[in-house]
Amino acid sequence: MKYHIERNTVQETLVIPLYGRKMCSEQYPGLYRDETALRLMEEIDYDFSDLEKKSKGTMYRFGFLEAAMRQSDLAWEVRDYLRDHPAAAVVNLGCGLDDTGRSCDNGQCRIYNLDFPDVIAVRDHLLPAGEREENIPCDLNDTAWFERIDASGGAVFFAAGVFYYFLKEQVRTLVSAMAAAFPGGKLVFDAAGKSAVKLMLKTWIKSAKIRDVGAYFSVEDPENELRDWAPGLRVSQRGYMLGYHDLRDPSVSGFFRFLSKVGDGRMKMRIVRLDFGKEGENG
Numbered sequence: 001m002k003y004h005i006e007r008n009t010v011q012e013t014l015v016i017p018l019y020g021r022k023m024c025s026e027q028y029p030g031l032y033r034d035e036t037a038l039r040l041m042e043e044i045d046y047d048f049s050d051l052e053k054k055s056k057g058t059m060y061r062f063g064f065l066e067a068a069m070r071q072s073d074l075a076w077e078v079r080d081y082l083r084d085h086p087a088a089a090v091v092n093l094g095c096g097l098d099d100t101g102r103s104c105d106n107g108q109c110r111i112y113n114l115d116f117p118d119v120i121a122v123r124d125h126l127l128p129a130g131e132r133e134e135n136i137p138c139d140l141n142d143t144a145w146f147e148r149i150d151a152s153g154g155a156v157f158f159a160a161g162v163f164y165y166f167l168k169e170q171v172r173t174l175v176s177a178m179a180a181a182f183p184g185g186k187l188v189f190d191a192a193g194k195s196a197v198k199l200m201l202k203t204w205i206k207s208a209k210i211r212d213v214g215a216y217f218s219v220e221d222p223e224n225e226l227r228d229w230a231p232g233l234r235v236s237q238r239g240y241m242l243g244y245h246d247l248r249d250p251s252v253s254g255f256f257r258f259l260s261k262v263g264d265g266r267m268k269m270r271i272v273r274l275d276f277g278k279e280g281e282n283g
Contacts, residue, residue, distance in 0.1 A: 002045035003126055010118050015044065017067070017161070018097050019051050024068035027061065030249040032068035036099035040126055062256055066241065066263070070190050071100060073244045073271045074158045077188040078104045087153030093140055093189075094162035097123060102130065110150055114138055141170055146181045155185035163189055163217045164197055171217045172229050179230035179276040186275050190240055193268030194218040222272045232277015239264030240271055 005011045021037035054060050078090055078100070086108045090101045095113035102111060110132045113123065117137035129135045138145040140162075149155060157178065163171050178187060192200070197218040219225055222237045238244060241260035263269040 002043055003122075004045040007047065010116075011122055012046075014096050014119065014122060015046055015048075016051070018044075019048065019055075020064055020067045021071065021098075023055055023061075023064045024071075027064055028068050028249065028251045030251055031065075031245065031247075032072050034071070034099070034103075036102070036127070037097075040097060043126060062259055065252065065256055065260075066269075069241050069245065069260075070160055070271075071098070073238070073240065074160055074188055074190070075100050075104055076244055077186070077271065077273060078156050078158060079106075081154070081156040081186050082106050082109055085154030085156070089149050089151050089153070089155040091149060091155060091157040093157055093159040095119075095123065095135075097127060098160060099127065100158070100160070102133065105132075109153075110134075112136055112149055114140060114145060141166075141174060143174075143177050143181070146177070149182075151182050151185060155182045157182075157185065157187040159187075159189040161190060163191065164200055166217050168217050175226075175233075175274060176230045179233055179274075183276055183279045186273065188271060188273045191217070191219040191222065191270050191272050192240070193220050196263070196267035196269055219270065219272065220268055222270060226272070226274065229274075230276065234275040234277070236273045236275075237270045238273075240269035243271060 005015055018037055018040060021034040022041045024032045025034050025038055055064075082088060082090070082104065086106055087110075089110050089112060090104060091112045091114065092098060092101045093114055095101075095115050096119060101113060105111065111134070113120075113129070113133070113135045115123070115137070116139065120135050120137040123135050134148070136145055136148050175187065178185070197216060223235045226235045227233055241247070241263045243264065247257050247260055
């Protein structure tokens, strides 16, 4: 029996990114393939008619490419860390129904998927934890979850499309606490400049009647803005769209490559990497 999801519920927020990853896999198979998303789409009972209509639009199709690049970039960073720390903890912050951790599994790492309790309840049904894997219900801002992570072999954390909805001070507080608790670990996440974030949050901000867009997390210059957030913190970045791929795949049009340059350039869309200093480092 399919898992039913009603419209206008918290569970519905899981469907949209899942649908996006499915479309990424179908439209850009040479760049991205999410077998889990393709399978789960067949196991969910939901009216996708509105999404299917919108998905034909140019900007929606470019949005699918953005999603593909983000997940691919973050997975690259996770695998890069695992090369030197094969038994590390791989921690998906705000996981939803994303299966990136499992797709990076090297047979030795431990995988942790974190999200709000109502999200984890759905995940436990559709994506029950496998071997060396744990689904943890929590609020990311409540650092009690730190105690659940076995970082004895290192730890790599990643957040896909999560921090845009955090206040700047919330992200700074979390990063500072993580750097102290997980020395030698790494956090990678997608970020963008204020103009891009304003566009991303436009609908949500309007419905929430939020006026101070500047209070929400955006980054113009990661190295200069974030380096003082924790002792020994090392900050680096790559372009979100073209920093890991040249997008010369036949499935990507010249117009979409142009939009990708605008995204990485004017919109400052980035994958930000924070390497936490080891114990005793002062930066």
